[in-house]
């Protein structure tokens with residue numbers, strides 16, 4: 001669980017303001033969908049939350065503390081492009097994150113700790129529907145299966161904040177529906193705070209408890225980079241939240 005506070009955040013590159021004056025208060029356990037036109041700064045905002053980028057002005061607080069300026073185990077990320085290691089099996093891909101988390105120096109676990117990590121990795125892979133493919137290599141998996149593997153890699157770290165950048169963009173409708181169900185289940189079980197960038201408004205409204213729309217409110221036609229995007233709509237989906245206790249599968 002994690003509260004995220006964003007205070008007067010700006011992200012400026014030398015020739016372009018990407019984000020300006022972004023303010024947000026996100027309580028623990030919220031599921032936020034980030035929507036907006038292409039190039040308006042949604043991925044940039046995720047990278048700021050991940051700690052990969054630093055804001056040029058303003059602050060991000062995690063549970064009231066300044067965000068550590070590098071990716072940490074409290075934040076898991078899944079990008080649209082699969083981020084799995086091609087030379088490792090499905091099981092090895094998932095256990096690797098655990099090994100680095102628990103054994104930073106060697107990057108390997110031994111004995112009882114390795115057995116426990118293996119058990120946990122098998123459980124997560126079972127949950128994403130890859131329980132029968134543990135020994136396969138990514139090249140032997142379909143696109144949807146590779147994406148599920150990437151999600152399992154993030155989930156085994158039990159992140160407090162899960163950052164998803166169009167994680168389902170490349171999936172067929174059937175696999176998407178399965179992934180929605182899985183994500184909603186894991187989100188409610190693990191009580192994660194989720195930020196998901198999506199171009200699919202229906203997807204955003206189906207999954208999220210809050211939809212944040214990014215867009216520019218000021219435009220200078222002679223200088224397209226002069227102004228950045230802000231949060232123009234912040235829509236709480238309160239009815240959905242109230243129904244969270246009785247999550248039904250999403251078709």
Ligand SMILES: Nc1ncnc2c1ncn2[C@@H]1O[C@H](COP(=O)(O)OP(=O)(O)OP(=O)(O)O)[C@@H](O)[C@H]1O
Nearest residue numbers: 013016018036037038039040041042043044045197
């Ligand atoms: N390292 C960088 N240096 C300069 N400009 C950058 C850098 N990274 C991103 N930008 C610019 O920031 C703007 C926002 O990019 P970003 O990828 O965050 O948008 P987005 O809303 O996620 O777009 P899309 O929906 O198309 O993925 C773009 O104009 C991009 O060119």
